[in-house]
Amino acid sequence: MKALITGITGFVGSHLAEHLLGEGIEVTGTMRSHSSLRHIRHLLPDMCLYECELMDAQAVERMMADIRPDLIFHLAAQSFVPLSWESPAETMTNNIVGQVHLLEAVRKLGLASKVLIACSSEEYGHVEEDEVPVKETNPLRPISPYAVSKIAQDYLGYQYFKTYGQHIIRTRTFNHHGPRRGEQFVSSNFAKQIAEIEKGLKPPVLYVGNVDAKRDFTDVRDVVRAYRMAMDNCEAGEIYNIASGQCHEIREVIRILLSYSTVDITIEEDKTRLRPSDVKVLVGDYSKFYEQTGWKPEIPFEQTMKDLLNYWRNELA
Numbered sequence: 001m002k003a004l005i006t007g008i009t010g011f012v013g014s015h016l017a018e019h020l021l022g023e024g025i026e027v028t029g030t031m032r033s034h035s036s037l038r039h040i041r042h043l044l045p046d047m048c049l050y051e052c053e054l055m056d057a058q059a060v061e062r063m064m065a066d067i068r069p070d071l072i073f074h075l076a077a078q079s080f081v082p083l084s085w086e087s088p089a090e091t092m093t094n095n096i097v098g099q100v101h102l103l104e105a106v107r108k109l110g111l112a113s114k115v116l117i118a119c120s121s122e123e124y125g126h127v128e129e130d131e132v133p134v135k136e137t138n139p140l141r142p143i144s145p146y147a148v149s150k151i152a153q154d155y156l157g158y159q160y161f162k163t164y165g166q167h168i169i170r171t172r173t174f175n176h177h178g179p180r181r182g183e184q185f186v187s188s189n190f191a192k193q194i195a196e197i198e199k200g201l202k203p204p205v206l207y208v209g210n211v212d213a214k215r216d217f218t219d220v221r222d223v224v225r226a227y228r229m230a231m232d233n234c235e236a237g238e239i240y241n242i243a244s245g246q247c248h249e250i251r252e253v254i255r256i257l258l259s260y261s262t263v264d265i266t267i268e269e270d271k272t273r274l275r276p277s278d279v280k281v282l283v284g285d286y287s288k289f290y291e292q293t294g295w296k297p298e299i300p301f302e303q304t305m306k307d308l309l310n311y312w313r314n315e316l317a
């Protein structure tokens with residue numbers, strides 16, 4: 001069986017590649033000319049890399065004609081919410097047009113590939129207190145350009161399923177973290193700052209943004225297991241939440257990370273980290289996905305936080 005992972009050099013892509021290779025699946029990943037290989041270098045002897053700019057429709061079609069994958073995990077995206085206010089047009093173009101090129105290639109080549117589109121809980125946006133944990137049927141009230149781009153990806157998937165009968169599975173994945181998480185995302189950013197302070201590279205001050213926000217975090221290793229199970233068990237055209245069902249305030253993320261460190265650290269708000277609008281609370285109901293696949297998150301939140309901090313300690317060693 002052949003799998004294609006778009007955005008393989010990223011955080012989720014590298015973990016997914018490891019997971020699929022472990023199952024004996026042939027893996028090819030797309031990368032851009034400037035992508036760093038540091039997260040996947042250890043896998044290179046066992047997988048193929050394909051340099052392909054998803055903005056280039058012809059390049060995407062050529063690649064798909066070469067690979068003809070059975071499974072396509074579409075992960076490539078501009079995924080940092082704050083960047084979507086700075087560069088809304090680029091976020092829309094990257095996230096939406098790249099996916100159109102991919103699905104058009106599947107259509108033009110008449111491929112029977114199963115496609116998983118990694119959509120986001122950020123699509124739910126503003127959520128009322130009495131709506132949590134949110135189900136897939138919750139209204140989508142996006143409050144960032146990123147969320148709008150993900151809704152477009154989500155509904156493009158639905159449209160290609162309805163119009164052309166493509167085998168498209170959409171997942172709305174809630175926050176996920178773990179080793180290799182990009183340093184701009186909350187738990188990884190805090191873990192990296194703590195590791196730098198421990199090493200004496202920075203004064204003992206942890207800079208933070210909105211600590212009142214509440215999020216539902218799943219370990220990335222559980223998430224990639226879910227993506228693989230989705231391909232075998234989920235129904236084409238359907239949408240599934242992937243979440244832990246647990247709610248954590250950002251101040252709790254800080255408290256837990258600090259409890260693993262022996263250094264005295266003070267916390268300071270950095271106003272540049274505040275967003276024009278921030279989703280207050282996201283907690284997911286993953287029962288639809290559980291009923292379809294039997295998947296449950298296995299790695300405890302505290303374990304992920306420990307692994308993340310140790311990841312940064314090793315990176316800085």
Ligand SMILES: Nc1nc2c(ncn2[C@@H]2O[C@H](COP(=O)(O)OP(=O)(O)O[C@H]3O[C@H](CO)[C@@H](O)[C@H](O)[C@@H]3O)[C@@H](O)[C@H]2O)c(=O)[nH]1
Nearest residue numbers: 079081120121122173174175184185186208209210213273
């Ligand atoms: N990044 C960051 N966030 C902070 C900080 N301090 C507080 N926060 C708050 O921590 C929350 C999580 O921020 P991120 O880690 O940047 O994630 P996100 O905006 O929730 O989006 C992530 O999850 C989505 C799934 O819901 C993904 O779709 C998206 O790509 C990303 O991974 C937000 O409420 C943010 O305001 C900080 O210093 N840095």
